[in-house]
Amino acid sequence: MKTNLIALLKLADLEIRRFRGILLGLMALVALIQLGGLSMVTRTRLSQIESQIERSGMTLAEFKLQNSGLSLLELLGELDGVTGVAIACCIVVVAAYTLIIWYRDWFGRASFAYRLLMLPHPRFLLYLSKLAAILTFVFSLFAWQIVIVAGQMLLYHVQIPHQLRIERTFIDTIRSTDLVIFIPVRLTEFLLVYGLGLVIVLLLFTTALLERSYRLKGLLGGLALSAAAFVLLVWLWAGAEDRGSFLYPTELLALFIGVLLVSAAAALWLGWRLLRGKVSV
Amino acid sequence: MIEVSDIRKKYRRKQVLGGVSFQAQKGQITSLIGLNGAGKSTVLKAIMGLTPIDGGSIRIGGQAISPAAYNTIAFIPDRLTMPGSMRLRDGLQFMADFYPRWNPARAEDLMSFFRLERGEKIGRLSKGTAMKFNLVLGMAQDVDYVLMDEPFSGIDLFSRELIAEVFTSQLVEDRGVLITTHEIGDIEHLIDHAVLLDQGRVVRDFDCEQMREEHGKSVIDVMREVYRG
Amino acid sequence: MGIDEWPELAMNSRDPVYLQVVRHFKELIATGWLEAGQHVPSRRELAARMKINPNTAQKAYKEMEEQQLIVTEGNSPSRITSDAATLRSIRSELLGEAVQAFVESVRRLDAPVEELVELVREKYGRGEAAAEPSEGGPLP
Structure with missing residues (x-):
């Protein structure tokens, strides 16, 4: 029993190390899309506001009183399509890898399936190890989304002048975006x-x-x-x-x-x- | 003893094995000989439980194949079945991690006998070197039976000579070795027992020394009778 | 005994391997390469040296014991027999076989015995003369 558990952990570790590259690449891509997208949207909005202010000769505080501030949600709302693309990327990669995790052992040049099926442990461990690997994959992305939202809040603080900011809590931010399906609170x-x-x-x-x-x-x-x-x-x-x-x-x-x-x-x-x-x- | 009785297998309507029976004794080198497509590899895979059979039975030391049996039987396939991104030392570590019967000292001996470099990537090995490492992975397990699928095929002369030396060493002593080949030349003097397979059936099954002693025929003579006659 | 220099045996594939090994031993004894009373290599060493299967080495030693070419006392390693009669018989057996083969092949040529003997004497003498100088001194 104990040896099987150790074997399971080692197999899962092996599987995770095998997709490490794909996972890190995907994380980088998603972060780039979501943070880069937010930064771009923010800059566009800020320059719009700036030209509005210049034309009317208001101060930032006066602008806020008239038009209300610029909330993160509003910016994220404009980013909806982009976030959707990032999430879709994750879903497609995870779904594809769910099949690849098996087929790479059969059709890879090495036919690693031979070795795996001949391990002196119950073969169901292979199933469980691959499942554990996929779950690790998914929850890594899940955790990464939370980090990205935190990153977006940070970006918001850096880019938006305090006179325009509307402060909200972290949980509120997550809850009120469409991300809520993937990051259920x-x-x-x-x-x-x-x-x-x-x-x-x-x-x-x-x-x-x-x-x-x-x-x-x-x-x-x-x-x-x-x-x-x-x-x-x-x-x-x-x-x-x-x-x-x-x-x-x-x-x-x-x-x-x-x-x-x-x-x-x-x-x-x-x-x-x-x-x-x-x-x- | 590995006991194969009347195993049958169909693949896409083609009868790959049509009732194959033979035995491979412990302490002997048995060779499963046949032309390409005769069903040799399928027999080995069936023994190892890597492909299901449609009928018949296989016993290894009286037991059916099971995960526990992988501690008593090792299979050396015709290719090196380790991810190409691993280095040789990772491959050895993998074996040590998962096989309770792994013998690191013997692996060490074999690595130096074959002059293999631990830092090399598995995916970069030449065919001959890959087969040598493949032999290390199989032979360094303390098991009763070793199965090998075409260890000499597509490999340069000097690698073949080196690999053949494995069969003259204590590595095969007291073990049952079952080896498939389509060209017997490299090991004709080394095998104890020959099983000739043709189109999924056993056509001859004999003791090599007895064949020479009683009929004055070499293994190749018998093969010629069977495959050309 | 320099086991690393064990003379190589070119095997044929139609005679039983263990008998070829036995015959090889007889030749080594008859030519003095193996001496009476000398230890023989273990079964494992022999298999490795002669590139044969350990089972075959075992079978060859068993046959040699039966023919009393080697003797084993208790647990100590086997030795080449010191029995003079056996050693003589090995030599005469090999000689007999060689002559037999020679006779069979020349008989077909229908040559008179006197001519053969003369030819053998001539060739044999020349072979010795050619072999001698290279034995002692360094090669030119």
């Missing part, structure tokens, strides 16, 4: 969003293993299964937002969590079975 939201994400990862993992076991047939089966679970979940989610739904929101929530748990259990069980006796190098 309430525990239930956090669990639901990341629970859904986790189940999607499990479904993709198991689809990859189905494909490695039964090739095209496995791939089609896996995709059908994943799509069915996903559609059901999205339908329940949409139902919870829709007031005229047949079920009460709490019932829908319970159902949603139930479906999540069942899908997760099914994906894990199938993955375990496939790794034990069906996958082929």
